[in-house]
Amino acid sequence: MRPDAGQALEFALETARAAGRVIAAHDAPVPQEAPRMKGLRDPVTAADLASERLIVERLRARWPESRICAEEEAQDPAWDGPTWYVDPLDGTVNFSQAHPFFAVSIALYEGATPLAAVVHAPRLGETFAAAAGRGATLNGRPLAVSRKTRLIDAVLATGFAYRLNELADDNLGRFASMARRVRGLRRDGSAALDLAFVAAGRFDGHWERHLNAWDVAAGALLVREAGGLVTTMENGDDWLHGRSLLACPPQLHAPLLAALAGDGGDETP
Numbered sequence: 001m002r003p004d005a006g007q008a009l010e011f012a013l014e015t016a017r018a019a020g021r022v023i024a025a026h027d028a029p030v031p032q033e034a035p036r037m038k039g040l041r042d043p044v045t046a047a048d049l050a051s052e053r054l055i056v057e058r059l060r061a062r063w064p065e066s067r068i069c070a071e072e073e074a075q076d077p078a079w080d081g082p083t084w085y086v087d088p089l090d091g092t093v094n095f096s097q098a099h100p101f102f103a104v105s106i107a108l109y110e111g112a113t114p115l116a117a118v119v120h121a122p123r124l125g126e127t128f129a130a131a132a133g134r135g136a137t138l139n140g141r142p143l144a145v146s147r148k149t150r151l152i153d154a155v156l157a158t159g160f161a162y163r164l165n166e167l168a169d170d171n172l173g174r175f176a177s178m179a180r181r182v183r184g185l186r187r188d189g190s191a192a193l194d195l196a197f198v199a200a201g202r203f204d205g206h207w208e209r210h211l212n213a214w215d216v217a218a219g220a221l222l223v224r225e226a227g228g229l230v231t232t233m234e235n236g237d238d239w240l241h242g243r244s245l246l247a248c249p250p251q252l253h254a255p256l257l258a259a260l261a262g263d264g265g266d267e268t269p
Contacts, residue, residue: 002082003063005131008108008116013129015058016104019051020122023089026050027123028098035096043092048072051104052088059084066108071214080111085217090119091190100124105192107217112240117218119196128196128222136199136225145228145249146201151259154204154252155184157194161210169209174260181259191245195219198247199226205248205256207233213240223247233260 003011026047035043049072056074059066063084067076070086084106089095091102100123107117119128128143130136136143148154156178160171179185186203188194191211197203199222217240220230231237233244235257248256 003066003108003115005108005115005134009118009129009131009134011058011062012106012108012116012118013120013127015055016106016118016120016127018058019055019088019104020120022050022054023047023095023102023104024122027095031096031098035092041093043096044072045089045092045096047095048089048092052086055086055088055104055106059086069213071212082115083109083111085109085214087192087214087218090192090215091188094189099189101188101190101193103190103193103196105214105218107221109217109240112238114217114221114224117221119192119218119222121193121196126196128199130199130222130225132221132225134225136222138196138200143199143222143226144201145198145223145226146204146252147249148204149251151181151252151255152183154182155186156182156256157186157188157197157203157206159187159189159191159194159208159211167210171209174207177262178259191215192219195247196222198228199223201226205246205252207244207246207256207260209233209244211243211245216240216245220245220247229253231257233257 066082087105095102103121232242
């Protein structure tokens with residue numbers, strides 16, 4: 001049986017909360033664990049692996065015909081059918097530092113079409129959820145993106161790749177440029193939660209390059225269902241696999257595209 005959006009959302013909610021409990025069992029109020037490093041800045045903890053194994057086990061038992069694309073271990077061959085995108089602990093650096101800004105991210109897509117999404121932040125006690133055509137919620141309450149219209153009033157979020165020192169486009173110059181055009185910038189260390197915060201109107205937009213599908217799959221649907229736009233930073237449609245993303249309210253999309261391209265000029269009140 002292929003999951004529909006409603007079934008998938010209920011299952012993802014239950015599973016994300018169960019994974020959150022697994023993570024909580026590894027959590028501590030102060031840094032405890034020296035994480036294993038996958039790269040210079042890219043850690044993985046026992047909590048990442050335990051969370052992903054629980055999620056994958058539940059997915060394979062409930063919908064064995066679906067593909068799973070997860071960050072740590074489960075990478076099924078690509079196809080156009082139902083695919084679950086799983087980040088078992090988005091914000092691992094934060095988690096390893098006892099910083100509360102981390103989340104479980106689970107989303108179901110049919111090809112390139114998002115169907116259901118959950119971003120669950122266990123330390124914050126917040127669960128963001130969305131199903132296609134049914135809106136987005138935070139702990140059951142409806143969400144809507146920001147109504148701001150000027151960049152100078154906007155508070156934006158972004159991020160930096162782990163391989164910062166290896167990339168020509170490291171986002172540092174863009175970060176400095178955008179800081180002069182907006183009210184504030186935040187770098188919080190979890191793309192899934194940044195996007196959830198855009199859906200909630202807490203951030204007025206998020207941009208980032210060098211992302212993976214599991215980083216953005218759930219958060220992007222939250223933004224869309226809360227009334228926002230999601231594109232690549234070149235205004236393309238393949239934000240899921242295109243390795244760049246811009247998410248914001250519709251009225252800020254054009255000025256943000258221009259500013260991120262270096263064509264936006266100075267924003268002043």
